[in-house]
Amino acid sequence: MDFEAVAKYSALHLKPAGLSLQYGTAGFRTKAGHLDHIMYRMGLLAVLRSRQTKSTIGVMVTASHNPEEDNGVKLVDPLGEMLTSAWEEYATRLANAEEQEIQSILTEICQKEAVKLHQYASVFIGRDTRPSSEKLSQSVIDGVSALGGQYHDYGLVTTPQLHYMVCCQNTQEHYGKATVEGYYQKLSKAFGELTKQTSSSGDDQMCLKIDCANGIGALKLKEMERYLPKKLLIHLYNDGTKEKLNHLCGADFVKVHQKPPLGLEIKPNERCCSFDGDADRIVYYYNDTAGHFHLVDGDKIATLISTFIKELLIKIGQTLKMAVVQTAYANGSSTRYLEETMKVPVHCTKTGVKHLHHKAQEFDIGVYFEANGHGTVLFSKAAEEKIRHMAKEEKENQKREAAKMLENTIDLINQTVGDAISDMLVIEAILALKGLTVQQWDAIYTDLPNRQLKVKVADRRVIDTTDAERRAVTPPGLQEKIDELVKKYRVSRAFVRPSGTEDVVRVYSEADTQENADSLAHEVSLAVYHLAGGIGEPPQPVC
Numbered sequence: 001m002d003f004e005a006v007a008k009y010s011a012l013h014l015k016p017a018g019l020s021l022q023y024g025t026a027g028f029r030t031k032a033g034h035l036d037h038i039m040y041r042m043g044l045l046a047v048l049r050s051r052q053t054k055s056t057i058g059v060m061v062t063a064s065h066n067p068e069e070d071n072g073v074k075l076v077d078p079l080g081e082m083l084t085s086a087w088e089e090y091a092t093r094l095a096n097a098e099e100q101e102i103q104s105i106l107t108e109i110c111q112k113e114a115v116k117l118h119q120y121a122s123v124f125i126g127r128d129t130r131p132s133s134e135k136l137s138q139s140v141i142d143g144v145s146a147l148g149g150q151y152h153d154y155g156l157v158t159t160p161q162l163h164y165m166v167c168c169q170n171t172q173e174h175y176g177k178a179t180v181e182g183y184y185q186k187l188s189k190a191f192g193e194l195t196k197q198t199s200s201s202g203d204d205q206m207c208l209k210i211d212c213a214n215g216i217g218a219l220k221l222k223e224m225e226r227y228l229p230k231k232l233l234i235h236l237y238n239d240g241t242k243e244k245l246n247h248l249c250g251a252d253f254v255k256v257h258q259k260p261p262l263g264l265e266i267k268p269n270e271r272c273c274s275f276d277g278d279a280d281r282i283v284y285y286y287n288d289t290a291g292h293f294h295l296v297d298g299d300k301i302a303t304l305i306s307t308f309i310k311e312l313l314i315k316i317g318q319t320l321k322m323a324v325v326q327t328a329y330a331n332g333s334s335t336r337y338l339e340e341t342m343k344v345p346v347h348c349t350k351t352g353v354k355h356l357h358h359k360a361q362e363f364d365i366g367v368y369f370e371a372n373g374h375g376t377v378l379f380s381k382a383a384e385e386k387i388r389h390m391a392k393e394e395k396e397n398q399k400r401e402a403a404k405m406l407e408n409t410i411d412l413i414n415q416t417v418g419d420a421i422s423d424m425l426v427i428e429a430i431l432a433l434k435g436l437t438v439q440q441w442d443a444i445y446t447d448l449p450n451r452q453l454k455v456k457v458a459d460r461r462v463i464d465t466t467d468a469e470r471r472a473v474t475p476p477g478l479q480e481k482i483d484e485l486v487k488k489y490r491v492s493r494a495f496v497r498p499s500g501t502e503d504v505v506r507v508y509s510e511a512d513t514q515e516n517a518d519s520l521a522h523e524v525s526l527a528v529y530h531l532a533g534g535i536g537e538p539p540q541p542v543c
């Protein structure tokens with residue numbers, strides 16, 4: 001290893017004294033001004049991971065739905081998955097090392113992981129539209145170069161596009177061409193094929209208003225439009241030309257506040273959706289004729305997609321094992337509907353896509369979505385082969401057509417990670433094929449009223465959880481208090497957990513009415529404030 005080069009470049013990317021950060025739910029995230037050294041060091045780490053896996057590794061510079069002033073970085077593993085957990089620990093150690101410790105930590109990682117120092121290394125780099133992202137991605141490049149790695153800078157891309165391209169590269173382009181154009185072509189072709197059957201009905205225009213959160217999604221949808229069939233009419237709002245990234249708009253804002261984004265006027269019953277800042281999440285919504293807002297979130301997306309797939313599986317007569325994976329934030333009504341009406345097994349994991357993704361890999365077909373709209377569908381190799389074989393060879397017309405639909409769904413979905421563009425196309429195709437309006441989709445089940453709140457505490461690590469984060473083990477007395485509060489309300493549920501992306505404790509509640517969900521969330525927030533070291537003003541009631 002050329003430690004001289006590492007030290008030379010490192011001096012240009014000094015760590016601010018006393019700063020300590022952790023590789024959290026979605027990599028490192030904080031104020032952009034604190035991240036230069038992290039970027040450089042993640043460039044170094046990506047080279048080691050590439051050498052160890054003998055594969056291309058991705059580095060994405062983004063802070064997703066966070067405010068524009070923040071930034072972040074995450075590493076992408078060879079098949080487009082999130083970085084494996086042992087390496088998350090290395091990432092944290094390297095990020096927090098003092099200047100003089102960098103060399104010994106790099107050496108230790110190489111020894112532990114049997115990294116061959118002369119192995120070829122390749123890193124794909126992408127970034128979102130934040131003003132700070134370009135400079136920060138240059139720091140990643142410095143890290144890659146310092147250790148003699150090769151890199152391809154894709155510039156402005158959505159997070160899922162980078163994941164896709166890493167997967168393409170490491171499967172010798174079996175998954176698709178490792179270019180943004182290849183991505184557009186693959187998805188557009190699958191979408192066109194899948195929606196072919198809908199084109200005979202005449203009034204089959206699919207109209208969708210998209211809030212792009214003033215982020216990368218707008219740029220990429222504009223590029224993609226010319227590849228898409230004309231029958232899909234998309235109208236882009238919050239395209240980043242006027243307003244600030246994620247400010248009062250985007251999927252996270254709409255989900256958390258349960259209201260429409262600024263900058264998008266909704267006429268009654270119009271189908272609308274919001275992307276988040278790096279276009280890996282999507283939620284749908286509409287206003288009814290009385291002007292009431294209705295959110296159609298990740299749980300409803302999982303329900304729509306799994307219903308569609310299950311119906312096709314019945315048609316092809318294959319007993320492939322399908323399951324839905326959710327987190328504790330999934331609305332209780334969605335879980336009940338999936339288990340009791342749909343008869344689909346449901347599993348609950350900790351928050352964070354990597355947990356859902358791993359669980360979903362256990363099934364022939366694993367549908368996973370966080371309630372906030374981040375999710376995808378995974379098909380096992382065996383399931384995929386079976387479906388592709390049937391789509392080609394099956395003699396019975398009806399079965400073969402159903403298999404073809406599944407095959408096109410496989411090609412349309414981005415299996416590496418949740419992808420707003422790909423998910424949107426899957427949803428639009430399913431709605432068109434099933435002839436469903438957004439209201440009919442929404443009416444599949446009724447969400448339980450719920451509320452999400454944040455509480456500021458001195459150190460959120462004092463809260464430790466178990467049972468897929470549904471119960472707090474520490475601090476003492478907190479879970480008992482939550483249990484007591486939950487008992488006061490009907491069909492209620494509540495839990496708290498430290499956020500992995502923000503310096504807050506998150507509170508979630510559900511109850512029979514919105515007033516009760518709000519009141520339960522407020523009472524639980526007060527319990528957190530008092531028992532887990534709250535700082536600042538005590539939480540105020542939701543108004």
Ligand SMILES: CC(=O)N[C@H]1[C@@H](OP(=O)(O)O)O[C@H](CO)[C@@H](O)[C@@H]1O
Pocket residue numbers: 025026064329351352353370372374498499500501502506
């Ligand atoms: C309640 C919630 O929506 N939490 C989000 C949020 O994680 P936290 O650990 O809750 O901050 O950001 C993650 C990354 O985008 C996402 O995976 C997760 O679902």
Ligand SMILES: [Mg+2]
Pocket residue numbers: 064065276277278279280281
């Ligand atoms: Mg995101």
